[in-house]
Amino acid sequence: MPELPEVETTKNSLAPLIGQKVTTVVVHQSSLRWPVPNDLDQLQGQTLLRLERRAKYILAYFGQAGGVEQNIALLHLGMSGSLTLVEPERDLRKHDHVLISFEHIQLRYHDPRRFGSILWLNDNTQTLLSKLAPEPLTDDFNTDYLWQKIQNKTAAIKTVIMDNHIVVGVGNIYATEALFHTHIHPLRPAKSLTLAEVTALTDEIKRILAAAIALGGSTLKDYVNGLGENGYFQQTLDVYGRAKEPCHRCSTLIETIRIGQRASAFCPDCQKFDNPI
Template structure:
């Protein structure tokens, strides 16, 4: 599934469309996670004014309408010439002045929706802060974790806590800090939470700089691969040797996700049942 760095990279690769006018809209398959709106033709004649990102949604603002796009499990956008052959699973084609925007999604878990009051309320309003924003800081995260007994990896991958910290980047962050992914979230000490916030921001920034991760067939809208996967130290390496201690990396399931870790470098620490939590700090 494309994660935050891949979505950010995709959004950036679509910026050549800014200022261009929609000439036509063709829907080849409307059955995505939610049906593509039947009145999508109303985009015709409108210029694309702005592209932003919220969590893993790309937000497109036209002259009169706004749209919310999500890549789902296997979705991707690409920019191409009109004469290029349509591929299987190209479900939506928007013709702009001098290029086409095509949405490709074999598994059809993505979404193409109007960004209106309903989608704002249901899909955007419940989200936590952006991980690269000032709102995501150690004080905030301590408050969110202080009563959570789930594993810390499950907690930081909860979009109500913070958005966009997907499996790849969470796995790498915990490995680099020596934190076991199943460590109860409320048991982390303040200094650990502070380091975790810093590391998550560093990993995500690095991934964006490298164009995201191409593990299967991810490319941005220009057809370019990401290169962050070349730096992976833990994710996808279960059964291989730890780069730090040469212990065999192990895998466990947390929140239905594979969680690779080093049992030597990331020991699961015992939590005292008498530990008291006061004012957001673990004593």
């Protein structure tokens, strides 16, 4: 599912909705990761004022045009979710769970696995945001910060950079790729990294996320942006999804192990555990 670049791309593609008024809200399936609020139809008559992204959440601010914000919707795409803009007459697909109609276009939340969520941002849900670590593309995420954070961590570095309490937005694809590009074995205890490696890894996480955003994210299976378009970054992936294929750098066959229930591809030659470069 979407990692930070895909969520950012989705958010950006929904910009045409800003300034438009909601006409109707229809919920076909309210059983997502958490129940969809039964008063989501409060949005009817409200205007979408602005969109933001925090980690993998999209925040949609609604209210009266030119007036005060009334409701903030917190959207998460989980593993298989997507948000698309379609003509209201378009045939429904299976798993089109929530339809938010605007005057000339409809926003559809589609999510086969239903790991995503639609919530109001309120006192009950704000802890989902308040617990989040810094954004990787801001200066708050830097070498000194990551160095401090990992000093007592024996867990695998891959697990650590995917931990929302350390840094947000880095999922399985980009964690896997960033470790390959920095020659770091994914199972290395986080605290075993040198300062030089932490510097390289911090820089690489920023570089790869920015590069993926520039290409509209990665479409592996069903990810599309709000306009139904694919991303292209998957064409540049070096190790993710390439088990048993030759390493692009040294031709050694890529291996896959499981770390924290997630497949972790790496090159056993470029990413040595015992003799880090």
